[in-house]
Every structure is written in structure tokens, then in C-alpha cells.
Amino acid sequence: YSVDPRAIPSRLAYGVGTRLAAALLERHLDEEGRYPESVGLVVWGTAAMRTAGDDVGQALALLGVRPRWSEENGRVVGVEAIPLEELGRPRIDVALRVSGFFRDAFPHLLELLDDAVGLVASLDEAGEDNYVRANGTDDPRLFGPKPGAYGSGILALLESRDWRGDDDLAAVYLAWGGYAYGRGRMGVAAPEAMRRRFGAIEVAVKNQDNREHDIFDSDDYLQDHGGMVATVRALTGRQPKAWFGDSADPGHPKVRDLAEEAARVVRSRVVNPKWIAAMRGHGYKGAFELSATVDYLFGYDATAHVVQDWMYERVTSAYVGDAEVRKFFERSNPWALRSIAERLLEAAQRGLWAEPSPAALDALRSALLEAEGWEEASP
Structure with missing residues (x-):
């Protein structure tokens, strides 16, 4: 009851989505001197409920399409193409990875987005003005997990440690998410279509509409967005x-490079002494949160390659090298310290942490042995 699904995207949300699309295209134009031909976008149901459809609005705006709203009740009754003269740029192709919750809560939006893609594909326009037509009109553009399933499978693979590189990550991401959605196809297996569409992605985007959460406080970000990046890299050989x-x-929406966002979150929260002190006030659960943060940081680096060496060094210093924090782990949750040490050592072993300092490695090995001793001594 928090939102009228038929009113998504709202006029305001479409406006935000239009600004997000403009910021994305402006940044790409500045960096590359041209527009991207295909953009990959992660779309979640929770965000759609909070914003009334910012992400949906962005996808429509990239396509050069706008909703048609009922004047009586504000509900969306269809879409219409923005004339190229008004748009002032090519229509950008999109490939959407929708969450299981979005699929369940907003099936009509899958149809609306599919209608928008179909409309753009049907326009009598040159490929240089219409990248959907240039890239081929037969493939679906909306993909998600199998009906009744949720997630992307990436987390389980990372936790198993039974993976070697991008090909393994992509195989799982494609297997879990290779189901096409849209009008008349609600979960049709389409792994080859997904491979083609994701292989064309030049920019992989995930939006965040609030400052209550960040990319290292949940595994969903690394699974959906990081998994998309790893899949594109595996399919194309490029980042x-x-x-x-x-x-x-x-x-005033902004578009940042994911590596920039990772650095911002590490500085502002992950190694912030005030946040760490607050977690220490929560005992066992606080220690678990510290451990989970390291897992999410590692996972995003494994998939998207966005964590720099200095971040690993700072995390090691703050979580393992600080004597007071070590005492906190001993008292509250030695298993969390062991998990942190194991994960950071894994980052070094896999080359994600390219040049760890000898002091950091020594501290991690010492912490691992110490934590194991605490566990054995515990009743």
C-alpha cells in the first residue's frame, strides 16, 4: 500500500530518471567523445517503491521515450516516443537486470518497459539515431531470475571460494539471470539473448536513492551490479x-565512477573510527557487521575490480591492527576476526590486493592464529 503500482513512474520520478540519464550521458560524452550505444541498468523493487520509479524513468529516458499519464488519476496508460528533434541525441539501447522482488511486485512495469523497447525498435529511424535498431530488434532487453527464484548466485559462489575468475562468475550470473521478461514472456529461458545483450553493454549502472545505505552494507549490490560488470568483462574481455x-x-542527481564511490564509502564509514566505535557498542552483532562489511568489500572487488590497495591496507589497520578493536573481537566474537583475516588474506592470494605490505600480511596471519586460539579456548 506504499505506492500505486500503476502510477509508476510518477511524473516526479520520470523527471529524476531523465536527469540521471542526462548525467550519465554527459559523463560518457566527456570521457569518450560519443554516446554509449548500450547501458546496463540494475532495477530493484524496493527502490521503485521508495522513489515511485526513478530507475524505470531513467530506462525510458535513455530510450528516448516518455510515459503517458491519465489526467484523471495519474496512472501510466502507455508510452510515446520523443521526436529525435526534441531529444537531441540518439536513442540509447538498454539491458535491464531486474530483481526477483521487482518481477513479483511490478509485472506490469516489465510489460511497460518491454513496450517501450518495442516502440523504439519499430521506429523508422537510422541506426545512428536509434541504437536499439542498430543492435538488433529480436532480443529481449529485460532479464531476471527464474520465476520463483531470487538473487544472482554470486554470493554463494564467493562464499564457497570455488571460483577461479570472471568466467566462473559470469557462468553463474547468466545461469541465474538468463530469463527474459516482458509482454507475453514472463520468465522465458533466454541465456543466449542475455549473452548478446550483456556483451554489448558499455556502461553498467546501479542507482542509489538515499544515504541510509551504501554499497558495502549489503551483498545485493555486489551480486547484481558487480555480477553485471564481471559478466560483461567475461563476455568481451574488457572492463x-x-x-x-x-x-x-x-x-541534482550525480553519476560517479564505482571506484570513486567505493573510496568515498571506505573513507566515510568503513574505516571511520566513530562508526567502528558504534559497532563495538553492539557486541557480537557489531563484530558481525564489521566482518560482513569486509565480505562485501571483497565481493565487489572480486566482481567489479573497484577496491584499491590502500583500502585493504586501511581496513587491515583499522580492524586487525588496532589493539582495542582486537580486544573487542576477543571478548565479543572471535569468529568475526577470523573471517576478516581469512577474507583479506584471500584478497591478497587472488591478486585483488596486488601489493600488500609485509606488515599487513604479518598482522593478518597473526590475527588468524590468535582468533583460532580464542575459539579453541572458548567453552
Whole structure:
């Protein structure tokens, strides 16, 4: 009851989505001197409920399409193409990875987005003005997990440690998410279509509409967005642009490189002494949160390659090298310290942490042995 699904995207949300699309295209134009031909976008149901459809609005705006709203009740009754003269740029192709919750809560939006793609594909326009037509009109553009399933499978693979590189990550991401959605196809297996569409992605984007959460406080970000980046890399042999759309201030949305966002979150929260002290006040659960943060940081680096060596060094210093924090782990949750040490050592072993300092490695090995001793001594 928090939102009228038929009123998504609202006029305001479409406006925010239009600004997000403009910021994305402006950044790409500045960096590459041209527009991207295909953008990959992660779409979640929770965000759609909070914003009334910012992400949906962005996808429509990239396509050069706008909703038609009923004047009586504000509900969306269809879509219409924005004339090229008014649009002032090519229509950008999109490939959407929708969450299981979005699929369940907003099936009509899957149809609306599919209608928008179909409309753009049907326009009598040159390929240089219409990248959907240039890239081929037969493939679906909306993909998600199998009906009744949720997630992307990436987390389980990372936790198993039974993976070697991008090909393994992509195989799982494609297997879990290779189901096409849209009008008349609600979960049709389409792994080859997904491979083609994701292989064309130049920019992989995930938006965040609030400052209550960040990319290292949940595994969902690394699974859906990081998994998309790893899949594109496996399919093409190149690192796509991985960007983060920030619409916490909806009037002035920003688009940052994911590596920039990772650095911002590490500095502002992950190694912030005030945040660490606050977690220490929560005992066992606080220690678990510290451990989970390291897992999410590692996972995003494994998938999207966005964590720099200095971040690993700072985390090691703050979580393992600080004597007071070590005492906190001993008292509250030695298993959390062991998990942190194991994960950071794994980052070094896999080359994600390319040049760890000898002091950091020594501290991690010492912490691992110490934590194991605490566990054995515990009743």
C-alpha cells in the first residue's frame, strides 16, 4: 500500500530518471567523445517503491521515450516516443537486470518497459539515431531470475571460494539471470539473448536513492551490479564503465565512477573510527557487521575490480591492527576476526590486493592464529 503500482513512474520520478540519464550521458560524452550505444541498468523493487520509479524513468529516458499519464488519476496508460528533434541525441539501447522482488511486485512495469523497447525498435529511424535498431530488434532487453527464484548466485559462489575468475562468475550470473521478461514472456529461458545483450553493454549502472545505505552494507549490490560488470568483462574481455547513480538529492542527481564511490564509502564509514566505535557498542552483532562489511568489500572487488590497495591496507589497520578493536573481537566474537583475516588474506592470494605490505600480511596471519586460539579456548 506504499505506492500505486500503476502510477509508476510518477511524473516526479520520470523527471529524476531523465536527469540521471542526462548525467550519465554527459559523463560518457566527456570521457569518450560519443554516446554509449548500450547501458546496463540494475532495477530493484524496493527502490521503485521508495522513489515511485526513478530507475524505470531513467530506462525510458535513455530510450528516448516518455510515459503517458491519465489526467484523471495519474496512472501510466502507455508510452510515446520523443521526436529525435526534441531529444537531441540518439536513442540509447538498454539491458535491464531486474530483481526477483521487482518481477513479483511490478509485472506490469516489465510489460511497460518491454513496450517501450518495442516502440523504439519499430521506429523508422537510422541506426545512428536509434541504437536499439542498430543492435538488433529480436532480443529481449529485460532479464531476471527464474520465476520463483531470487538473487544472482554470486554470493554463494564467493562464499564457497570455488571460483577461479570472471568466467566462473559470469557462468553463474547468466545461469541465474538468463530469463527474459516482458509482454507475453514472463520468465522465458533466454541465456543466449542475455549473452548478446550483456556483451554489448558499455556502461553498467546501479542507482542509489538515499544515504541510509551504501554499497558495502549489503551483498545485493555486489551480486547484481558487480555480477553485471564481471559478466560483461567475461563476455568481451574488457572492463565496462561501472558507474553509480546518486539521486539522494533528486533535484541534482550525480553519476560517479564505482571506484570513486567505493573510496568515498571506505573513507566515510568503513574505516571511520566513530562508526567502528558504534559497532563495538553492539557486541557480537557489531563484530558481525564489521566482518560482513569486509565480505562485501571483497565481493565487489572480486566482481567489479573497484577496491584499491590502500583500502585493504586501511581496513587491515583499522580492524586487525588496532589493539582495542582486537580486544573487542576477543571478548565479543572471535569468529568475526577470523573471517576478516581469512577474507583479506584471500584478497591478497587472488591478486585483488596486488601489493600488500609485509606488515599487513604479518598482522593478518597473526590475527588468524590468535582468533583460532580464542575459539579453541572458548567453552
